[in-house]
Amino acid sequence: MSGMTFAEKALARAAGLSHARAGDVLDVRPDLIFSHDNTAAIRRIFLEIGAPRIAHPERVAVTLDHAAPAPTTMHAQNHAEVRQWVQEQNIAHFFDVGRGICHQVISEEALILPGETIMGSDSHTTHFGWLGAFGMAVGRTEMAALWATGEIWVRVPEAIRITLNGAPPPGVTAKDIALHILGRWGSSGAAYRSVEFAGDTISHLSVDERPVIPNMMAEFGAQNAYLSPDETVLNYIQARTTRPYTPLYPDADAVYSESWKVDITTLEPQIACPHNPANVVPLREVMGRPIQQAFLGTCTNGRYEDLAAAAEVLRGQQIRARLLIIPASSKVLLKATQSGVLQTLIEAGAAIGTPGCGPCMGNHMGIPAIGEVTISTANRNFRGRMGTAEAEIYLANPYVVAASAIAGYITTPEEFLP
Amino acid sequence: MSQHRVWVYGDNVNTDIIFPGKYTYTLKTPEDIAAHALEDLDPAFATNVQVGDIIVAGENWGCGSSREQAVTCLRYNDVPIIIAASFSGLYFRNCVNQGVHPIICPELHRFLQTGDIITIDDAHTTLTLPNGRIFPIAPLSPSVRAIFDAGGLLPMLQTRFQPTE
Ligand code: SF4
Numbered sequence: 001m002s003g004m005t006f007a008e009k010a011l012a013r014a015a016g017l018s019h020a021r022a023g024d025v026l027d028v029r030p031d032l033i034f035s036h037d038n039t040a041a042i043r044r045i046f047l048e049i050g051a052p053r054i055a056h057p058e059r060v061a062v063t064l065d066h067a068a069p070a071p072t073t074m075h076a077q078n079h080a081e082v083r084q085w086v087q088e089q090n091i092a093h094f095f096d097v098g099r100g101i102c103h104q105v106i107s108e109e110a111l112i113l114p115g116e117t118i119m120g121s122d123s124h125t126t127h128f129g130w131l132g133a134f135g136m137a138v139g140r141t142e143m144a145a146l147w148a149t150g151e152i153w154v155r156v157p158e159a160i161r162i163t164l165n166g167a168p169p170p171g172v173t174a175k176d177i178a179l180h181i182l183g184r185w186g187s188s189g190a191a192y193r194s195v196e197f198a199g200d201t202i203s204h205l206s207v208d209e210r211p212v213i214p215n216m217m218a219e220f221g222a223q224n225a226y227l228s229p230d231e232t233v234l235n236y237i238q239a240r241t242t243r244p245y246t247p248l249y250p251d252a253d254a255v256y257s258e259s260w261k262v263d264i265t266t267l268e269p270q271i272a273c274p275h276n277p278a279n280v281v282p283l284r285e286v287m288g289r290p291i292q293q294a295f296l297g298t299c300t301n302g303r304y305e306d307l308a309a310a311a312e313v314l315r316g317q318q319i320r321a322r323l324l325i326i327p328a329s330s331k332v333l334l335k336a337t338q339s340g341v342l343q344t345l346i347e348a349g350a351a352i353g354t355p356g357c358g359p360c361m362g363n364h365m366g367i368p369a370i371g372e373v374t375i376s377t378a379n380r381n382f383r384g385r386m387g388t389a390e391a392e393i394y395l396a397n398p399y400v401v402a403a404s405a406i407a408g409y410i411t412t413p414e415e416f417l418p
Numbered sequence: 419m420s421q422h423r424v425w426v427y428g429d430n431v432n433t434d435i436i437f438p439g440k441y442t443y444t445l446k447t448p449e450d451i452a453a454h455a456l457e458d459l460d461p462a463f464a465t466n467v468q469v470g471d472i473i474v475a476g477e478n479w480g481c482g483s484s485r486e487q488a489v490t491c492l493r494y495n496d497v498p499i500i501i502a503a504s505f506s507g508l509y510f511r512n513c514v515n516q517g518v519h520p521i522i523c524p525e526l527h528r529f530l531q532t533g534d535i536i537t538i539d540d541a542h543t544t545l546t547l548p549n550g551r552i553f554p555i556a557p558l559s560p561s562v563r564a565i566f567d568a569g570g571l572l573p574m575l576q577t578r579f580q581p582t583e
Contacts, residue, residue, distance in 0.1 A: 025559035048572065050580040123484075139484065141515060141571055148575055153514070153561045157507065188481060192507025223507055 003251020005159040006226045007194035010134035010248055014117040022158045022255070029151045031116040034061035034093075035143055036102050037068070038121055040081040042143045051148035054089045059150065061093035062086055063105055068097040068356040071364035100329025100355040103127040103215065103299040108331055110240035114229040114247035119146060124299055124379065126222055129195075129214030130207075131237070132229030132247050137218070157223045159194040161256040164201035166265035171413065173309075174209040175301060175377070175397040177201070178216035179270035181262065183280025190222035193257065196250055197227045201264045207236050208305035215300050216379050219277040269412065272395035275383040283400060286410050291394070292372040294323045294405035297353070298360045301377035301398050302328030304335045310402035311341040313413045314348035320408035323350040324366045326358035348406075362387030375404045419537055420470065422499065425463060426532045427475040432482035433509070435459045437491045439483070451487055452494035469496040472536075474527050476502065480509025489516045499538070501526055501545075514562055517570035521545075521555055 004012070004020070012020035014028040035042055039062050046054075054060060062082060070076035079097070086094045095105050102122060107130070112118045114132035119125065121143040128135030136154070138146065146152050164177065182189070195217050202210070210233075214225035227233075229247045237245070269283040296302070296310050307327065325345055327333040333355055336342040346352065359366035360378050367387035368374050374386060374393050381393035394410065403413040435458050437451070445451050456463040473479075473492065479502035480488055489512045492500065500513060501521045513520040519542065529547055530536070537546040538555075545553050558566070568574030 025562050027561045045572070049575040051575070052579070139486070139512075139515070142511075145571055145575055148579065153559070153565070155507070155510065188506075191478070191481075 002255050003253040005194060005254040005256065006196050006248055006250045007134065007157050007159050007224060009250070010115065010117055011154055011156050013115065013248070014134070020156050022156050024156045025153055026156060027151050028117060028154045030059070030119045030146065032059055032061060032112050032118045033120065033143065033146045034063070034102055034106060035121045036063045037066040037078060037082070038140065039085065040078050042121060042140050043085050045141055045144035046147050049144055049148050054091065054147045055150040057090045058092045060091045060147070061106055061111055062091055063095040063099065063102040064097050065101045065356040066361065067363040069354055098330055098354050101299045101302065101357055103211070104303070104328040107131065107211065108329060110237055113237055113241070113243060113245035114233065115245055124215050124218045126218045126225045127211050127215040127299060129225040130211040130227055131233060132226065134224050135214070136224050157192060157194045158257045159196050160190060160258045160260065161196050161198055163261045164197060164199040165261065165263050166201060167204045168201065168264050168267060171269055171399060172267050173397040174205050174212035176267055176270045177264060178213050179272055179280045179395065180267060182216065182219055182278040183270065187219060187276060187278035188221040190217060190220040192221055192223045195220065195222040195225040202227050203230055206305060207232060208303040212300055216277070219379060269397060269400055271400065272381055274381060274392040274394065277380055277395060283396065283412060287412065289410045290373065290408060291321050291375045291404055291410060293366065293368055293374040294321055294401045295359065295366060295374055295376040295378065296323070296398055296401050297326030297328065297358050298378040299328060300379040302326060302332065304332050306377060306398040307332065307336045307345065308341050309398040311344040313399055313402040313416055314406065315344050317348050317406045317416055319349040319405040321405050323405035324353060324358070325350045326353040326365065327355045329355050359386050361385060375401050375410060377401050419539055421535050421537050422470055422472045423468065424472055424474045424530050424532065424534050424536055425460070426527055426530050427459065427473065429476035430478045430481060431459060431475060433480055433485055433488040434482055436480065436488040437485065442485055442487060448494040451491045455491035455495055464495070467495045467497070471497055472499040472501060473497060474501045474530050476527050477504050479505050481506040484508045486512050486516065489513050489518055493518050503527060514565055515571040517566055519566055523553055526553060
């Protein structure tokens with residue numbers, strides 16, 4: 001009998017089985033489930049179900065991050081409803097306004113560990129593959145069902161293996177790797193399969209860079225995405241928790257529906273053009289296009305190293321396009337404060353926002369005007385994503401976003417790096 | 419045994435063709451949602467569909483967005499079963515949670531034309547073509563079976579948590 005993929009192993013474990021195959025339908029008990037500002041909407045479905053209480057509040061996390069701090073009374077009411085619910089139900093892990101974006105905060109708090117399964121009512125729950133966990137997005141009714149029973153059915157997905165070979169050249173980041181994959185195979189390239197990464201490139205990526213790849217696999221149509229957890233990840237966990245866990249690795253003879261290889265040594269910086277994250281070209285093809293706003297942040301690229309990368313480019317410079325920087329979490333903000341990175345960014349003219357999602361999905365804090373062009377480190381540039389359909393969004397790595405803010409047009413950091 | 423008239427479609431029919439995106443926030447009632455099912459693919463469908471009719475499609479039925487209306491617009495037309503060579507994963511999930519039975523049958527759409535009648539046994543284990551040819555239907559796991567039997571995820575949980583005397 002052939003071996004198992006990561007998805008087969010992780011879902012078998014979460015279902016209390018020793019074995020599973022793609023296509024099997026299992027009742028899975030996630031180790032952690034989470035929701036964010038949409039918690040109040042899920043609560044209303046939960047009340048319709050009629051369950052007495054959340055079955056396992058110790059396995060539930062809630063963050064207020066999507067419109068935080070509340071931009072309107074309506075948003076504030078929504079937050080108030082969520083806080084009351086968290087208290088009533090004894091939800092174990094609650095992170096209020098300012099702590100940061102769900103995916104980042106849950107990673108920092110080590111609430112999910114290698115080999116475990118996490119489900120979130122957020123499409124980028126694939127993010128947690130950076131820790132070697134099975135991360136899957138669910139709908140609101142499904143989240144209400146998870147609250148009520150602690151489990152849900154899952155069809156074990158087929159898997160694709162993508163082998164990344166070699167060290168990225170200077171100026172090429174995990175963002176460029178993710179964009180390249182999207183551009184090459186299209187936005188439904190994964191077709192709801194498990195995308196399992198292998199190859200030595202991963203060991204060249206820091207803990208701040210790694211999440212970018214599984215996070216963006218949501219744009220690839222992936223059900224989950226997985227990076228093999230190595231020493232770098234295990235050390236990250238060790239510094240944060242003493243809870244025991246067992247990392248899972250796919251077997252050498254696991255069956256994959258596709259096996260793709262990408263040579264990272266020859267990759268150049270990439271950019272996604274409006275209005276699709278898979279509409280990717282090499283950066284040089286769109287250099288010189290004017291922009292009015294640059295946005296550095298989000299669960300994709302709002303970590304400390306992203307801010308530090310921008311500071312490297314911005315040191316001693318002044319921006320021409322407005323530059324909005326929103327750290328992914330309060331810990332990121334604190335570290336950037338202590339290291340002096342924040343000072344460099346502010347001196348260059350950046351505006352700093354409260355840790356959270358900011359304008360990523362058009363809620364507040366940096367909505368573009370009609371006709372404006374934004375270059376952003378986010379994961380999604382669908383038409384209307386940042387609030388108005390009459391605006392364009394380009395997606396690129398933090399060096400490129402910082403350089404473009406200085407220039408006022410899309411450009412490479414080489415123009416400004418010493 | 420039950421008999422079902424089929425509506426046959428091809429490969430890669432996406433959720434926008436099944437239920438146009440422009441209606442997702444404007445149409446709310448089951449009747450309105452049902453009336454626009456498959457409007458851009460087959461205008462005859464919504465007017466002529468009858469209770470118990472089923473869809474038979476090619477590869478990757480329901481690719482595209484996660485919108486649940488792409489399933490409910492068919493359910494509200496009393497389509498109990500969708501057969502396809504393959505489904506998009508999200509559409510498959512939505513079918514189960516909405517109480518519509520998704521059946522994977524790789525070749526079926528090649529053997530049928532719209533208007534043909536097929537027969538399915540009560541336990542949903544086999545389906546029989548007009549020419550007598552029989553196709554097996556893969557069994558559902560008990561947990562998914564329970565969702566269908568209750569009419570969907572929400573009704574199943576309601577029955578579990580609010581039992582009637
Ligand atoms: S930062 Fe953007 S993509 Fe990430 S969770 Fe928030 S809204 Fe979603």
